[in-house]
Structure formats: structure tokens, C-alpha cells
Amino acid sequence: MKYRKLGQTDLNLSAITFGAWAAGGWMWGGNESNDAIKAIEAAFDEGVNAIDTAPIYGQGFSEEVVGEAVMGLPRDQVYLLTKFGMRWDLAKGDFAMKSKNNFGKDIDIYKYAGAESVVKECEDSLRRLRTDYIDLYQIHWPDSTTPIEETFKAVDKLIKDGKVRYAGVCNYSVSQMAEAEKYVRLASNQVPFSMLRREIEKETVPYCLENEKGILAYSPMDRGLLTGKMKPGQEFNEGDHRKNLWQFKDENIKRTNDFLQKIKPLADEKGLTLGQLVLLWTIxxxxxxxxxxxxxxxxxxxxxxxxMRASLSTEEVEKITGELETLQLVR
Known part of the structure; x- marks a missing residue:
């Protein structure tokens, strides 16, 4: 496993960090907790020392699964990353979406990061994760109804109280990061980034490089599309959010697979799957x-x-990127 220092922190995270959204079942057509626990344990055995979750993933279920999975692991050898700012139990803040929980019940989700909510969510996460501190505490989405100052002064107090080690953001613009930085030192921004979604290269990447902030790339395999295992006419389980995303239109699946076939010889040469090659390119x-x-x-x-057992030369990375430039997807 390769390890990377996150921003200006002493968090030395595995280059592949376990993303626990699907472990919560919500929006993924359900999931078995035993399978998720075994997945986390297997990842740890392979050197993965960090797990990223959130309360909204299964409305607490993902955090509970993670908490159970890490119970037997040395706490100082695993980094717990979670989030706050998405409430399904409080109608306050920015309305985000209508959804259904894992039991099929209708729920309304709001983006809310008022000070009292930040503190409550932290206490709830600590309980579900079965720990007394969170290594990286990240706002999940911006909340336009709460001043950034209020949100991050609350996070700063959690840090001073020893309940949180470092503060991070998710899905924040450069201007929002700069504002938050006035009240707490940010470690990172967690943003969508993949071969098919490279918008952050314009502003976020330069800002983070200049200011020594880490970037946690989520959906690097674009929710499974970049594994090459999907075919036009792909069937998704009831409740799986992917069936409504533009990337999964039949024409886009076909064009993506055509691109993947162009880089498959390099994967074969290195004894990698397409998904593994995509992860290597990403980091x-x-x-x-x-x-x-x-x-x-x-x-x-x-x-x-x-x-992470393999590596790519500069020339190989450039070759993949060159092939990628010819890929045109339809919105």
C-alpha cells in the first residue's frame, strides 16, 4: 500500500481509502452488513488504514457498520473520516432531496450546518462509530442558510474539546474554502473526480496545491462505470441512484467501454483490472x-x-490521458 500525508496534518492515509457509502445500503439498492464488515476487514488486511463514511449513508447505518467493523482493530492504526450537515430528521436549512430510507419510508433530506446541529451530529457519530474522537470531520455539502463562520467555529470547538482531530470540507468551492479557513485550519476538500469528471482541475486543484490542502477524490471509478463491467441496457436494483444519472445512458456506457478497451492492453501488461488501472491513474x-x-x-x-502494488510511469499516465481526451460523452 502507498500512503499519503493529508494536507498539513499528521494523518498518513492509505492512497486507497475505503468509501463506505454503499455499506449503508441507501441509494445503492441495499447492502448486507456482514458483507460490508468483511470488506472493511479485508481492506485493512491489505493496508487500507482509513475509512470514509457519513451519517446520511443509510441514516446512521453505514457509521454503525464501520463502528462494528473496526471494534477489533487498534484504534491508533485506523483513521475514521466522517461528515456532518445532512439531516433526514430535521426540516431545516437547504432542502436537498426527497428519498426513501432502507425500509422504503419516504424521507426529506436537508443540508443544514447550524452550530447546535454540528455538535449533535458529532455526538451521534461518535456513538455509532464506537469511538471518542473522529480523525477528519467534514461538512458534507454547503448550507446557504448558515454562515460558514458559525459552522466552523462549532467545528473548531469540537477540535479544542478533543472530539475531532482535523476539519475538512466536501463539495466546497475555492471561495467557500477560503472563508472557512478564517475560522479553522482545513485539512482537505472531498470532491468528485474521475476520468469522466475533471472539473476540479480548473480551480480547486490549483488552490489546494498552493495552500497545502489535501484532495480526497470520490467516485474515482464513476460508481462502477469505469470498471468496464457495465453494458448498454444495464439493469439496476430498485432504489439504485445510478439508473437516473447521465453517465449511465446506454450511449455513454458504450463510449466509455470503447475508451477502456484502448487502455486495456496497458492493464493486461501490468496484470491489473481496468478498475485498478483507473485507480492508479487517479492518484x-x-x-x-x-x-x-x-x-x-x-x-x-x-x-x-x-x-497500489503497481505503479505508472509519467509516460504511461500521459498516454492514458491522451486517449481520454478523445472521449466525448453525451449529456
Missing amino acids: EQPGITIALAGARNAEQAVQNARA
Whole structure:
């Protein structure tokens, strides 16, 4: 496993960090907790020392699964990354979406990061994760109804109280990061980044490089599309959010697979799957600290982690990027 220092912190995270969204089942058509626990344990055995979760993933279920999975692991050898600012139990803040929980019940989700909510969510996360501190505490999405000052003064107090080690953000613009930085030192920004979604290269990457902030790239395999295993006409389980995303239109699946076939010889040469090659390319991009990779079972977790046993030369990275420039997807 390769390890990367996150920003100006002493968090030395595995370049592949376990993404626990699917472990919560919500929006992924459900999931078995035993499979998720075995996946986390298998990842740890392969050198993955960091797990990223959030309360909204399964409305607490993902955090509970993570808490159970790490119970038997040395706490000082595993980094717990979680989030705050998405409430399904309080109608306050920015309305985010209508959804259904894992039991099929309708829920309304709000983006809210008022001070009292930040503190409550932290206490709830500590309980579910079965720990007395969180290594990286990240706002999940911006909340336009709460001043950034209020939110991050609350996070700063959690840090001073020893309940949180470092503060991070997710899905924040450069201007929002700069504002938050006035009240607490940010470690990182967690943002979507993949071969198919490179918008952050314009502003976020330069800002983070200049200011020594880490970038946690989420959905680096674009929710499974970049594994090459999907085909036009792909069937998704009831409740799986992917069936409504533009990337999964039949034409985009076809074009993506055509691109993947162009880089497959390099994967074959290195004894890698396409997904592993994609992860390697991702962590070699400027400014990217780690790639978050989800796994629904132990086999997937091991495969993701073992991508780091290989490496890419500068020329190989450039060759992949060159092929990528010819890929045109339809919105």
C-alpha cells in the first residue's frame, strides 16, 4: 500500500481509502452488513488504514457498520473520516432531496450546518462509530442558510474539546474554502473526480496545491462505470441512484467501454483490472491525495487495495490521458 500525508496534518492515509457509502445500503439498492464488515476487514488486511463514511449513508447505518467493523482493530492504526450537515430528521436549512430510507419510508433530506446541529451530529457519530474522537470531520455539502463562520467555529470547538482531530470540507468551492479557513485550519476538500469528471482541475486543484490542502477524490471509478463491467441496457436494483444519472445512458456506457478497451492492453501488461488501472491513474493526478473506493464485499475491497502494488510511469499516465481526451460523452 502507498500512503499519503493529508494536507498539513499528521494523518498518513492509505492512497486507497475505503468509501463506505454503499455499506449503508441507501441509494445503492441495499447492502448486507456482514458483507460490508468483511470488506472493511479485508481492506485493512491489505493496508487500507482509513475509512470514509457519513451519517446520511443509510441514516446512521453505514457509521454503525464501520463502528462494528473496526471494534477489533487498534484504534491508533485506523483513521475514521466522517461528515456532518445532512439531516433526514430535521426540516431545516437547504432542502436537498426527497428519498426513501432502507425500509422504503419516504424521507426529506436537508443540508443544514447550524452550530447546535454540528455538535449533535458529532455526538451521534461518535456513538455509532464506537469511538471518542473522529480523525477528519467534514461538512458534507454547503448550507446557504448558515454562515460558514458559525459552522466552523462549532467545528473548531469540537477540535479544542478533543472530539475531532482535523476539519475538512466536501463539495466546497475555492471561495467557500477560503472563508472557512478564517475560522479553522482545513485539512482537505472531498470532491468528485474521475476520468469522466475533471472539473476540479480548473480551480480547486490549483488552490489546494498552493495552500497545502489535501484532495480526497470520490467516485474515482464513476460508481462502477469505469470498471468496464457495465453494458448498454444495464439493469439496476430498485432504489439504485445510478439508473437516473447521465453517465449511465446506454450511449455513454458504450463510449466509455470503447475508451477502456484502448487502455486495456496497458492493464493486461501490468496484470491489473481496468478498475485498478483507473485507480492508479487517479492518484497520479496533480493535487489528488487519495482515492475513495467503495466495495460491497471482501473481494472488491482486496482488488481495490491491490491496485497500489503497481505503479505508472509519467509516460504511461500521459498516454492514458491522451486517449481520454478523445472521449466525448453525451449529456
